[in-house]
Amino acid sequence: MKKYGLLSWAVSFIVLACHPKPQAELIIHNAQVITLDEALPTARAVAISRGRILAVGADSVVMRQRGARTRVIDAGGRMVMPGFIEGHAHFMGLGQSLVTLDLRDATDWRDIVQRVANAAARADSGAWIIGRGWHQEKWRRPLTPHVQGYPLHNDLSAVSPDNPVLLSHASGHGLMANARAMAAAGITADTPTPQGGVILRDAHGAATGVFLENAETLIYDAYHRYQQQQNPGQRHKNLMKQLTAATRHCLENGVTTFHDAGASYNTIDFYKKALAADSLHTRLYVMVAPDEKLDVAHFKKYKLIDGYDGMLTVRAVKQYADGALGSRGAWMLAPYSDQPGSVGQNVTPMDSIARVARAALEAGFQLCTHAIGDRANREVLNVYEQALHGATDRRWRVEHAQHIDPADQPRFARLGVIASMQTVHCTSDGAWVPQRIGMDRARKGAYVWRNLLNSGTRLANGTDAPVERLAPIENFYAAVTRRLHNGQVFFGEQKLTRMEALQSLTIWNAYAGFQEKELGSLTPGKRADMIVLSQNLLTVPENLIQKTKVLLTVLDGKVMYDHLKKGDE
Numbered sequence: 001m002k003k004y005g006l007l008s009w010a011v012s013f014i015v016l017a018c019h020p021k022p023q024a025e026l027i028i029h030n031a032q033v034i035t036l037d038e039a040l041p042t043a044r045a046v047a048i049s050r051g052r053i054l055a056v057g058a059d060s061v062v063m064r065q066r067g068a069r070t071r072v073i074d075a076g077g078r079m080v081m082p083g084f085i086e087g088h089a090h091f092m093g094l095g096q097s098l099v100t101l102d103l104r105d106a107t108d109w110r111d112i113v114q115r116v117a118n119a120a121a122r123a124d125s126g127a128w129i130i131g132r133g134w135h136q137e138k139w140r141r142p143l144t145p146h147v148q149g150y151p152l153h154n155d156l157s158a159v160s161p162d163n164p165v166l167l168s169h170a171s172g173h174g175l176m177a178n179a180r181a182m183a184a185a186g187i188t189a190d191t192p193t194p195q196g197g198v199i200l201r202d203a204h205g206a207a208t209g210v211f212l213e214n215a216e217t218l219i220y221d222a223y224h225r226y227q228q229q230q231n232p233g234q235r236h237k238n239l240m241k242q243l244t245a246a247t248r249h250c251l252e253n254g255v256t257t258f259h260d261a262g263a264s265y266n267t268i269d270f271y272k273k274a275l276a277a278d279s280l281h282t283r284l285y286v287m288v289a290p291d292e293k294l295d296v297a298h299f300k301k302y303k304l305i306d307g308y309d310g311m312l313t314v315r316a317v318k319q320y321a322d323g324a325l326g327s328r329g330a331w332m333l334a335p336y337s338d339q340p341g342s343v344g345q346n347v348t349p350m351d352s353i354a355r356v357a358r359a360a361l362e363a364g365f366q367l368c369t370h371a372i373g374d375r376a377n378r379e380v381l382n383v384y385e386q387a388l389h390g391a392t393d394r395r396w397r398v399e400h401a402q403h404i405d406p407a408d409q410p411r412f413a414r415l416g417v418i419a420s421m422q423t424v425h426c427t428s429d430g431a432w433v434p435q436r437i438g439m440d441r442a443r444k445g446a447y448v449w450r451n452l453l454n455s456g457t458r459l460a461n462g463t464d465a466p467v468e469r470l471a472p473i474e475n476f477y478a479a480v481t482r483r484l485h486n487g488q489v490f491f492g493e494q495k496l497t498r499m500e501a502l503q504s505l506t507i508w509n510a511y512a513g514f515q516e517k518e519l520g521s522l523t524p525g526k527r528a529d530m531i532v533l534s535q536n537l538l539t540v541p542e543n544l545i546q547k548t549k550v551l552l553t554v555l556d557g558k559v560m561y562d563h564l565k566k567g568d569e
């Protein structure tokens with residue numbers, strides 16, 4: 001043993017002598033590198049070794065790390081930056097939305113039939129094909145044949161004979177089923193029409209495949225029976241499909257780390273299996289969701305920091321204080337302007353959140369509480385203030401922090417609480433916010449990023465996908481313009497600068513997960529997650545920002561998505 005030890009020492013000495021410097025596996029050069037590191041804000045090239053950033057600097061300096069086996073990528077003068085960190089979204093929810101056929105942009109019925117045919121070609125025999133969002137009024141070509149303006153199932157049944165098909169209408173008040181789905185539901189010419197529903201029939205009394213209002217239940221019940229019959233293996237396979245879709249979507253959009261805002265213990269176990277099988281290529285920072293017993297023992301059991309080589313971190317717990325503004329569920333200090341009898345509602349008793357807060361503190365977990373209304377924000381800050389009792393650097397978060405009374409805005413910084421916001425919610429919803437809460441409250445308290453920053457608050461930024469699209473560049477555009485879809489600007493004084501917006505999508509989100517020493521900037525020693533963009537987000541004219549494309553995504557030092565060549569075309 002001793003001899004062997006000496007021999008291996010001698011060999012490694014010779015190897016070291018031959019290679020005095022670590023060699024890069026990958027170098028990206030000829031780039032406008034925006035590092036998000038204040039020590040060296042811009043550079044021309046980045047070198048990577050063993051999943052870590054080896055060097056950042058001038059082309060000539062970084063090229064010294066080049067060896068015989070180094071892959072060298074010429075960025076063609078384009079922008080390189082750290083991979084986006086999604087600050088608040090729902091990973092499995094995103095995956096589920098991606099495996100469902102999105103028919104909102106279908107041009108006509110023939111287009112829909114073709115999409116279902118494509119899905120049927122990929123599906124296992126007997127598996128249901130689910131789609132959503134079709135609307136016959138939007139189709140370009142007139143429909144023949146039709147019954148009351150709706151298509152008939154025949155084409156759909158022909159392209160998908162072995163797979164039941166369920167396509168829900170954009171209105172949410174109807175669906176289209178194919179023959180296989182109707183057979184599974186036991187629909188015949190004699191099926192009685194449920195009360196409050198319509199089974200559309202042709203001249204001979206046969207069902208056309210369209211089920212409206214309460215008649216939808218007939219098909220949904222059959223679908224739910226199918227889901228329940230699946231064995232654990234099939235269920236796992238379905239989840240895997242959703243996870244794979246989510247992780248691919250992240251890479252295509254330059255998202256290398258994802259804050260999953262609420263996952264059950266079962267889901268976390270599933271992530272671990274997927275990581276062990278090398279199927280999950282997104283770093284996940286997971287907030288445990290309150291669907292099971294939340295006690296300290298459970299927290300401790302699931303606590304994981306930088307697990308699976310930095311791919312999985314579980315150190316946060318999610319709570320909900322209120323609902324959403326659109327449905328007037330956000331808990332407000334004063335009644336809604338368009339519903340004077342209501343202030344919204346508290347959805348989890350505050351003393352229950354306070355109990356979770358004490359447990360989280362004890363287990364060394366971050367607490368991340370959903371609060372949209374100004375009352376909810378105030379109550380959550382009260383709970384945090386009492387539980388933290390002067391404890392520093394716990395980085396507890398308020399998720400959304402959407403409407404905050406001016407008196408509460410400085411409390412975030414004072415308590416060291418992170419406002420985890422979604423800049424894209426402002427531009428998606430801003431048009432109807434004044435209607436709900438009036439102009440004055442909207443100006444003083446709605447999406448007040450600038451006020452919070454000025455008072456010293458740390459921000460995080462996310463998209464809440466699948467509520468919004470997982471599109472960091474759209475989120476960036478929303479942050480720097482606050483421009484609504486109707487062209488108006490929603491209280492422009494609260495805009496972020498372009499650099500702040502980039503920080504909010506990288507290093508600030510890293511900070512919000514205690515990961516700023518590993519992620520969020522292109523700094524030697526940090527994990528090598530980075531992207532190449534088609535144009536420079538700091539300099540491109542405002543009206544072209546949203547045309548920016550992600551051309552290359554590097555995760556953990558490996559090129560996981562490469563459209564750089566296509567970008568040249």
Ligand SMILES: [Zn+2]
Pocket residue numbers: 088089090261464
């Ligand atoms: Zn959410």
